[in-house]
Amino acid sequence: xxxxxxxxxxxxxxxxxxxxxxxxxxxxxxxxxxxxxxxxxxxxxxxxxxxxxxxxxxxxxxxxxxxxxxxxxxxxxxxxxxxxxxxxxxxxxxxxxxxxxxxxxxxxxxxxxxxxxxxxxxxxxxxxxxxxxxxxxxxxxxxxxxxxxxxxxxxxxxxxxxxxxxxxxxxxxxxxxxxxxxxxxxxxxxxxxxxxxxxxxxxxxxxxxxxxxxxxxxxxxxxxxxxxxxxxxxxxxxxxxxxxxxxxxxxxxxxxxxxxxxxxxxxxxxxxxxxxxxxxxxxxxxxxxxx
Amino acid sequence: xxxxxxxxxxxxxxxxxxxxxxxxxxxxxxxxxxxxxxxxxxxxxxxxxxxxxxxxxxxxxxxxxxxxxxxxxxxxxxxxxxxxxxxxxxxxxxxxxxxxxxxxxxxxxxxxxxxxxxxxxxxxxxxxxxxxxxxxxxxxxxxxxxxxxxxxxxxxxxxxxxxxxxxxxxxxxxxxxxxxxxxxxxxxxxxxxxxxxxxxxxxxxxxxxxxxxxxxxxxxxxxxxxxxxxxxxxxxxxxxxxxxxxxxxxxxxxxxxxxxxxxxxxxxxxxxxxxxxxxxxxxxxxxxxxx
Numbered sequence: 010x011x012x013x014x015x016x017x018x019x020x021x022x023x024x025x026x027x028x029x030x031x032x033x034x035x036x037x038x039x040x041x042x043x044x045x046x047x048x049x050x051x052x053x054x055x056x057x058x059x060x061x062x063x064x065x066x067x068x069x070x071x072x073x074x075x076x077x078x079x080x081x082x083x084x085x086x087x088x089x090x091x092x093x094x095x096x097x098x099x100x101x102x103x104x105x106x107x108x109x110x111x112x113x114x115x116x117x118x119x120x121x122x123x124x125x126x127x128x129x130x131x132x133x134x135x136x137x138x139x140x141x142x143x144x145x146x147x148x149x150x151x152x153x154x155x156x157x158x159x160x161x162x163x164x165x166x167x168x169x170x171x172x173x174x175x176x177x178x179x180x181x182x183x184x185x186x187x188x189x190x191x192x193x194x195x196x197x198x199x200x201x202x203x204x205x206x207x208x209x210x211x212x213x214x215x216x217x218x219x220x221x222x223x224x225x226x227x228x229x230x231x232x233x234x235x236x237x238x239x240x241x242x243x244x245x246x247x248x249x250x251x252x253x254x255x256x257x258x259x260x261x262x263x264x265x266x267x268x269x270x271x272x273x274x275x276x277x278x279x280x281x282x283x284x285x286x287x288x289x290x291x292x293x294x295x296x297x298x299x300x
Numbered sequence: 301x302x303x304x305x306x307x308x309x310x311x312x313x314x315x316x317x318x319x320x321x322x323x324x325x326x327x328x329x330x331x332x333x334x335x336x337x338x339x340x341x342x343x344x345x346x347x348x349x350x351x352x353x354x355x356x357x358x359x360x361x362x363x364x365x366x367x368x369x370x371x372x373x374x375x376x377x378x379x380x381x382x383x384x385x386x387x388x389x390x391x392x393x394x395x396x397x398x399x400x401x402x403x404x405x406x407x408x409x410x411x412x413x414x415x416x417x418x419x420x421x422x423x424x425x426x427x428x429x430x431x432x433x434x435x436x437x438x439x440x441x442x443x444x445x446x447x448x449x450x451x452x453x454x455x456x457x458x459x460x461x462x463x464x465x466x467x468x469x470x471x472x473x474x475x476x477x478x479x480x481x482x483x484x485x486x487x488x489x490x491x492x493x494x495x496x497x498x499x500x501x502x503x504x505x506x507x508x509x510x511x512x513x514x515x516x517x518x519x520x521x522x523x524x525x526x527x528x529x530x531x532x533x534x535x536x537x538x539x540x541x542x543x544x545x546x547x548x549x550x551x552x553x554x555x556x557x558x559x560x561x562x563x564x565x566x567x568x569x570x571x572x573x574x575x576x577x578x579x580x581x582x583x584x585x586x587x588x589x590x591x
Contacts, residue, residue, distance in 0.1 A: 011397055012403060013396045021426060023403075023404065024404075024424075029411065029414075030421070037421075038421075042423065045387055048339065055387060056423060057425050059425045061393050061429040064429060096325070096334065096346060099348075100348050100350035100435050101350075107302065107303045108303070109306055110301075116315050117318065127322070129321040130328075131328040131329065132333065134348050135311055135312060136351070136356070137352070138352040139352075142429065144391050146391075148439075
């Protein structure tokens with residue numbers, strides 16, 4: 010059987026089934042990052058993302074933007090656990106004909122972002138390959154009581170996103186998004202979410218990961234879903250690569266967060282629906298017919 | 301300018317020059333692994349290696365062997381610092397036509413080795429790509445007083461390797477080598493080397509990294525260089541992918557190690573030459589004419 014007859018998630022399930030992990034591992038495959046033992050008060054976070062030319066970016070895109078995105082996706086994963094990024098190693102596969110200036114551009118894009126987020130690039134590997142391939146592996150850390158995984162959503166919790174969705178690939182936002190570390194840290198300090206992840210595959214698909222992990226259902230409210238300018242509801246639900254945070258809050262905390270936003274006139278977070286008890290249920294807005 | 305007009309190490313130097321690393325980093329780009337803060341008594345080690353089909357392996361090689369090697373190279377880097385491997389994340393790029401059984405094979409080869417070395421595979425990424433690409437990022441740890449870097453070799457130190465060299469790519473050993481963690485741990489506990497690394501690019505080239513980092517020279521003794529069966533001296537010096545340890549010991553420790561080997565009739569380590577004070581000097585055996 011070929012992998013095309015297999016979904017990405019079936020493949021990941023198959024791989025995961027055969028892996029043995031140490032009982033020391035707090036959280037292995039299946040969340041935004043792995044969660045590992047670290048200090049008395051903190052966990053170590055560990056994640057990786059690979060991008061290939063012709064699939065995730067084209068030869069015409071600016072090298073700086075490609076490098077930026079390769080690191081940004083990983084920082085977004087660390088944010089989704091409530092943590093801060095720390096150290097990265099970068100592997101890069103390059104065709105012989107690659108210009109030195111392109112390689113410099115990729116690293117410049119990465120380094121600019123690394124500086125903004127306090128990340129040190131501490132190692133890597135450079136190999137020959139037919140097309141450009143970039144892999145970043147990133148470490149982060151999170152206070153034990155600030156860790157948020159995907160499996161804590163409870164019936165009655167409100168569902169939130171951290172910004173308008175849709176059209177990210179079309180308008181090029183996916184190459185320049187700012188990972189939501191500041192927003193995630195604000196949340197874990199003040200309104201600790203019951204579950205959180207970042208939206209990379211699209212709201213509808215990614216919400217399903219939280220529902221599956223938390224064994225709950227959800228009902229989304231069509232009118233509340235913030236759409237990026239020019240995006241339809243379908244696009245907001247399925248385009249992906251938004252890299253906004255998707256999280257759930259108890260009714261009490263949700264109320265406090267909404268009050269805080271009302272009072273400060275700062276609107277960072279949008280309530281978009283409710284967690285329900287029926288784990289077979291994902292009630293999407295009427296206007297949405299893709300699935 | 302194209303990267304072909306540039307050597308791999310010039311490219312790495314160029315990249316390194318433009319990176320800013322936190323003062324917390326004990327050792328960044330330029331050794332077998334990065335060395336990072338961890339606990340009171342131990343450092344965290346962090347390394348990564350990428351392998352591409354058509355460059356590092358062919359479609360005809362067994363998937364298990366390819367997966368095995370992808371992890372083994374990384375474990376070898378951790379060993380070279382005196383540490384033990386702990387947690388890995390694995391990215392894999394796959395063409396659409398890849399058989400599910402090949403993917404299972406790659407992970408089986410990796411998992412078998414991971415089990416032997418106490419490594420947990422805790423995360424990863426799976427993407428589409430034109431050819432198979434595998435990236436492993438591996439963490440490890442080392443007691444602070446056991447850490448060995450490349451820059452501590454001193455004039456008068458003896459140079460050692462942990463096994464016979466040459467022909468690894470030709471006879472397929474490079475796909476099934478056993479990373480020298482046990483040997484490295486034996487050394488750091490009992491005869492702590494002044495410098496150490498693993499041989500991936502060939503003895504002559506890799507020794508130069510130790511010489512450059514330690515600002516010393518070396519003189520190799522032709523007759524002492526252990527050759528793998530069927531290998532010429534040139535092959536032992538330049539073939540690469542041996543993944544043996546290359547290390548230096550003070551004269552006193554070298555004497556003790558050789559006595560210990562004599563007494564126990566266990567010959568794990570081969571003395572092959574001397575570190576000299578002249579940092580411009582790498583005196584290779586007479587039979588060697590490649591450079």
